Amino acid sequence: MAxxxxxxxxxxxxxxxxxxxxxxxxLAVVAWLVIRESFPPIGLWLAFAVAFAFFDWxxxxxxxxxxxxxxxxxxxxxxxxxxxxxxxxxxxxxxxxGAVSARDVKERxxxxxxxxxGQLVVTAAxxxxxxxxxxxxxxxxxxxxxxxxxxLGSAVAAIVHASVNYAFVAFAVRTVFGQTVxxxxxxxxxxxxxxxxxxxxxxxxxxLVQTRVVLPLVFVVFIIGYHAFASFxxxxxxxxxxxxxxxxxxxxxxxxxxxxxxxxxEFSVLCAQHMGFxxxxxxxxxxxxxxxxxxxxxxPRDLIRKPGKLTSEEYTELQRHAHVVEDILAEVEFLRPxxxxxxxxHSNYDGSGYGGVGHTNGExxxxxxxxxxxxxxxxxxxxxxxxxxxxSQSYAFSELRRNAGGQFHPEVVxxxxxxxxxxxxxxGSPFLNxxxxxxRMAERGVESRG
Amino acid sequence: MGxxxxxxxxxxxxxxxxxxxxxxxxxxxxHSAAGPLxxxxxxxxxxxxxxxxxxxxxxxxxxxxxxxxxxxxxxLIDGTRPDLASTGFxxxxxxxxxxxxxxxxxxxxxxxxxxxxxxxxGLGVYAITYATIAEILVTGGGLxxxxxxxxxxxxxxxxxxxxxxxxxxxWAIMTTRERxxxxxxxxxxxxxxxxxxxxxxATGALFGFSWEKLHIWAVLVAALPYGFAxxxxxxxxxxxxxxGQTIRALSRIPEVAGLALEGHSDRTSSLAVETAQDLGLxxxxxxxxxxxxxxHDIGRITLNEPGILRRGFTDEDISRWGAEIVAESPYLTKVxxxxxxxxxxxxxxxxxxxxxxxxxxxxxxxxxxxxxxTMELGFSPLEGLEVLHRGAAYDYDPDVVVAVRRxxxxxxxx
Numbered sequence: 125m126a127x128x129x130x131x132x133x134x135x136x137x138x139x140x141x142x143x144x145x146x147x148x149x150x151l152a153v154v155a156w157l158v159i160r161e162s163f164p165p166i167g168l169w170l171a172f173a174v175a176f177a178f179f180d181w182x183x184x185x186x187x188x189x190x191x192x193x194x195x196x197x198x199x200x201x202x203x204x205x206x207x208x209x210x211x212x213x214x215x216x217x218x219x220x221x222g223a224v225s226a227r228d229v230k231e232r233x234x235x236x237x238x239x240x241x242g243q244l245v246v247t248a249a250x251x252x253x254x255x256x257x258x259x260x261x262x263x264x265x266x267x268x269x270x271x272x273x274x275x276l277g278s279a280v281a282a283i284v285h286a287s288v289n290y291a292f293v294a295f296a297v298r299t300v301f302g303q304t305v306x307x308x309x310x311x312x313x314x315x316x317x318x319x320x321x322x323x324x325x326x327x328x329x330x331x332l333v334q335t336r337v338v339l340p341l342v343f344v345v346f347i348i349g350y351h352a353f354a355s356f357x358x359x360x361x362x363x364x365x366x367x368x369x370x371x372x373x374x375x376x377x378x379x380x381x382x383x384x385x386x387x388x389x390e391f392s393v394l395c396a397q398h399m400g401f402x403x404x405x406x407x408x409x410x411x412x413x414x415x416x417x418x419x420x421x422x423x424p425r426d427l428i429r430k431p432g433k434l435t436s437e438e439y440t441e442l443q444r445h446a447h448v449v450e451d452i453l454a455e456v457e458f459l460r461p462x463x464x465x466x467x468x469x470h471s472n473y474d475g476s477g478y479g480g481v482g483h484t485n486g487e488x489x490x491x492x493x494x495x496x497x498x499x500x501x502x503x504x505x506x507x508x509x510x511x512x513x514x515x516s517q518s519y520a521f522s523e524l525r526r527n528a529g530g531q532f533h534p535e536v537v538x539x540x541x542x543x544x545x546x547x548x549x550x551x552g553s554p555f556l557n558x559x560x561x562x563x564r565m566a567e568r569g570v571e572s573r574g
Numbered sequence: 575m576g577x578x579x580x581x582x583x584x585x586x587x588x589x590x591x592x593x594x595x596x597x598x599x600x601x602x603x604x605h606s607a608a609g610p611l612x613x614x615x616x617x618x619x620x621x622x623x624x625x626x627x628x629x630x631x632x633x634x635x636x637x638x639x640x641x642x643x644x645x646x647x648x649x650l651i652d653g654t655r656p657d658l659a660s661t662g663f664x665x666x667x668x669x670x671x672x673x674x675x676x677x678x679x680x681x682x683x684x685x686x687x688x689x690x691x692x693x694x695x696g697l698g699v700y701a702i703t704y705a706t707i708a709e710i711l712v713t714g715g716g717l718x719x720x721x722x723x724x725x726x727x728x729x730x731x732x733x734x735x736x737x738x739x740x741x742x743x744x745w746a747i748m749t750t751r752e753r754x755x756x757x758x759x760x761x762x763x764x765x766x767x768x769x770x771x772x773x774x775x776a777t778g779a780l781f782g783f784s785w786e787k788l789h790i791w792a793v794l795v796a797a798l799p800y801g802f803a804x805x806x807x808x809x810x811x812x813x814x815x816x817x818g819q820t821i822r823a824l825s826r827i828p829e830v831a832g833l834a835l836e837g838h839s840d841r842t843s844s845l846a847v848e849t850a851q852d853l854g855l856x857x858x859x860x861x862x863x864x865x866x867x868x869x870h871d872i873g874r875i876t877l878n879e880p881g882i883l884r885r886g887f888t889d890e891d892i893s894r895w896g897a898e899i900v901a902e903s904p905y906l907t908k909v910x911x912x913x914x915x916x917x918x919x920x921x922x923x924x925x926x927x928x929x930x931x932x933x934x935x936x937x938x939x940x941x942x943x944x945x946x947x948t949m950e951l952g953f954s955p956l957e958g959l960e961v962l963h964r965g966a967a968y969d970y971d972p973d974v975v976v977a978v979r980r981x982x983x984x985x986x987x988x
Contacts (some may be wrong), residue, residue, distance in 0.1 A: 271791045324798040327791055334787045337723040341780040342799055348773040349803030356810040362905035363817045369902025370824050374875060418827070448830045452823050458816040459823070 138300045139235045146242030146292070150220075153249045157213040164210035172202040173218050175343060179350075180222040194346065195222060196285055196318060197325035199248055200278045203255040204329025211259075212252040219248035235300075243292035251285035255326070274330045275323050282322025286315065364411070371414055380510050381417070384503055389413035391499035391544070395536065398543035399495070409492050412465035415453060416496060419446030468493035469500060472531045494533035498524060498540045501532070506552030513562040514553045517544075591673065591687055595694065598666040606660030608652040613664050616642070616651065620668030621675060624693065629807045630770050631814070632763040632857075634745045635689055639672070640774040641781065641800070643697050644734060647704050648726055648782025655721070658705050665697045692744045696737050704733035723783065734775045738768065754984050756854035763857045773803040818864070825868040833874040835950055838942075843867035846941035848981045849974065850934065863934045866912035870938050872896045873913075889917045912938065920971045936971040940978055943970070955987040 163169070176198045202218060203211040223241035258277020262270045331338050371385050392413040396406055447467075454463040471489040489497075505520040521541050528534040544551070556562050606613065624639035646661050656664070669690050676686040707729040712722075742764030750757045781796035788795060825843075828834040846867040850860045873896030876882060897914035900906050915935040921927035940962055948958040959979055966972045982988045 271788060275791070320798065324795065327788065327795045331784045331788060331792075331795060335723050335783050337727045338780055338783050338795075340727070341776045341783070344776045345773050345780065345799040345803055348769050348776075349799070349806045352769065352803060352806030352810050356806060356813050358905075359810065359813040359817055362903065363813065363820060365905055366817070366903040367820060367824070369906075370872075370899060373899040373902045445831065449827055452826050452830060453820075456816060456819040456823050459820065 142296050143238040146239045150242030150245035161213040164206040164214040197321040200325030201329040203252040205332045208256040211256050212249045215252040216245045216249040219244040247288045251281040254281040274326045278326025279319050279322040282318045286318045387503045388499045394543040395540040398539045412462040416466040419449040465492040469496040473533045494536045513565045517552045519557045595666040595670040602659045602663040607654045608660045612652040617664045617667035621671035624672040629811050630767045641778040644775040644778030645782035650786045661701045696741045700733045700737040703736045704729045707732045730779050738771045755851045758854040759851050828874040833877045834871045841945045842941045846937045849937050849977045852977045865909045867938045893917050919969045936974050940970045940974045
């Protein structure tokens with residue numbers, strides 16, 4: 125307990141230091157710019173500030189969990205349009221508007237906006253100074269190369285912007301939270317889009333200097349693209365919500381499997397994250413977990429909930445039903461890879477067991493399926509079924525380890541256990557370590573109810 | 575099949591289009607200020623862009639020709655602003671090349687003809703409106719294009735709006751004749767493409783304005799913002815298709831589990847959608863009908879509870895359970911409401927009818943009853959329709975029944 129409070133206090137002190145440091149450097153840069161430069165025409169500045177604020181408040185998800193916001197482009201367009209002698213001051217004051225995000229207001233955060241103010245101002249001033257330098261070069265040089273110099277300059281400025289911004293954020297995160305942001309790899313993924321946006325931003329700015337009419341046109345095209353991306357994101361959410369809702373509604377009728385799907389999805393995602401899955405792969409495993417039991421839902425309940433072991437005919441019947449439903453879902457192109465994972469999770473690591481759409485005839489099942497299999501088995505052991513009471517977490521862990529290499533993928537088992545341990549939560553019964561005992565207790569329960 | 579389709583099999587009709595465009599070109603060329611080479615290049619560009627399809631939600635065939643077409647009067651060609659004559663010349667020659675290219679590519683003659691004619695009418699109206707607005711803005715300038723950029727922007731906005739409305743209208747009329755759907759429905763559907771059209775036209779204008787100063791760099795300036803919008807549309811449409819497929823797949827689960835008649839939800843949905851389109855519901859209402867009709871029997875999945883079978887159940891129970899399942903998704907509350915009321919009769923004997931009963935629910939009730947009669951009870955289509963007629967004004971809305979009959983007649987089954 126004591127250690128916890130000191131940590132929080134340390135965190136707070138680090139936060140104050142970082143926020144003050146960043147904000148002061150931001151103010152210093154603004155002061156320096158005020159002496160050195162003059163403010164751009166206020167009407168032009170306002171037009172860009174509105175566009176900047178609009179895109180800054182509404183960044184859209186472009187690719188699975190990757191947010192994109194063309195504010196960099198707006199900033200560079202503005203820098204070129206303002207021209208040398210105005211750009212850095214104009215853009216830096218614009219960037220200051222982006223310091224407060226919608227989330228800061230909602231959660232009443234103070235540290236983020238203050239620290240962001242400083243780092244955004246410094247970043248914007250830095251990249252605008254690069255633009256100014258290149259414009260001067262372009263104006264001095266051959267008129268034929270004018271556009272090339274502008275385009276090159278704003279592309280370089282975009283890279284500078286991204287790197288400086290990244291360095292500021294990484295430093296703050298390391299100092300305050302003691303975490304290292306994944307070094308530069310994420311930036312590498314985003315770099316092409318930064319360069320493209322810088323490139324276009326510079327050209328647009330240079331066009332604007334000549335004809336102002338293009339401003340509303342560019343804005344219209346971007347807003348439409350934005351709107352379409354937002355609708356796309358909404359539709360994708362609706363898609364997930366529909367499937368989730370369907371599974372949930374069907375499960376709710378069955379006392380024993382209620383919540384099973386959601387829990388397996390949660391465990392699978394935890395484990396996959398621990399193994400370093402991101403983006404589409406992570407999303408895919410979550411979806412696979414959501415549909416892994418849909419097949420069973422279409423089977424008459426008396427078969428599923430029947431106490432005791434199923435006869436072999438009943439078992440075949442159950443599998444046949446599950447496969448028919450899987451085949452239907454696999455007709456949806458988008459769901460096909462998920463269904464394959466869901467289906468292959470019945471296969472064992474050593475290649476035995478049965479699979480459906482993603483048939484694995486004696487081959488090692490895909491990693492995703494192994495994760496799902498472990499998560500499914502863990503939840504089955506730690507929750508109460510009609511024929512047995514819930515077992516303890518430590519029993520479940522030891523059982524997973526015992527079957528590693530045979531039924532389960534050994535590495536996945538270790539990652540899974542580590543991931544569950546990290547959550548500091550305990551699943552299952554606190555004491556039941558013996559499946560025979562659990563079964564006897566369930567039978568007694570059934571008898572007394574019957 | 576009873577309905578004679580409007581067909582233009584005779585080679586005479588497409589040749590008329592070709593003759594019209596050649597004569598326009600011959601008439602206009604002597605008056606145009608720009609040289610033949612420059613105009614020819616733009617005509618080829620227009621034709622090329624006409625070959626590139628653009629994703630549009632309505633199913634309307636839109637192409638990048640809207641970009642080049644919109645840019646034409648704004649461009650600077652051969653050092654002069656193209657006048658009405660040169661613009662018309664480029665349009666006529668461009669469309670001629672486009673038509674020939676599409677025929678060579680092996681597209682159906684009727685489609686090529688209809689598309690090119692529609693594009694031609696739209697482009698012509700666009701150019702003439704642009705010139706008219708330009709003349710109003712700069713009085714006494716004759717039909718010469720205005721110079722001031724903001725005036726040109728205003729002319730572009732006005733002309734673009736007229737072009738878009740005409741395009742959507744022409745598409746709706748042509749598709750009505752081809753597929754026999756309600757004109758109102760199709761027109762609204764065509765108008766729902768406004769964002770795609772606007773993004774293309776604005777890109778065209780952007781290209782036109784920046785071409786003057788940037789030349790080849792203008793391609794980049796115009797292409798990248800448009801590329802962003804294009805990718806967004808594409809992903810949106812893909813997600814919408816996937817969503818529809820998933821709902822359809824879920825709706826089939828009770829059927830494969832043996833709890834509902836195989837294929838019932840699919841057939842009910844297609845009949846209900848066609849009926850809704852015939853009645854002139856709006857595109858978003860038709861989408862709701864499609865989803866609600868697919869999911870109308872989803873409540874039957876509950877029937878694998880042994881207890882429920884023992885206790886017994888009514889049609890109202892099925893609707894209620896189905897609505898509960900659908901309502902789990904926060905995006906489908908409207909659809910859930912339709913599913914909940916799908917078994918309510920149009921009017922109970924001796925009572926006033928309930929005006930709040932949605933048309934969509936009434937359509938689903940009739941479509942489901944028809945499919946039940948023909949597929950489960952083994953009635954012929956005519957007998958199935960008779961079931962609806964007998965129940966009209968009490969069980970079923972008479973207007974809906976009439977619409978169902980029109981749809982079945984169009985399908986040629988009665």
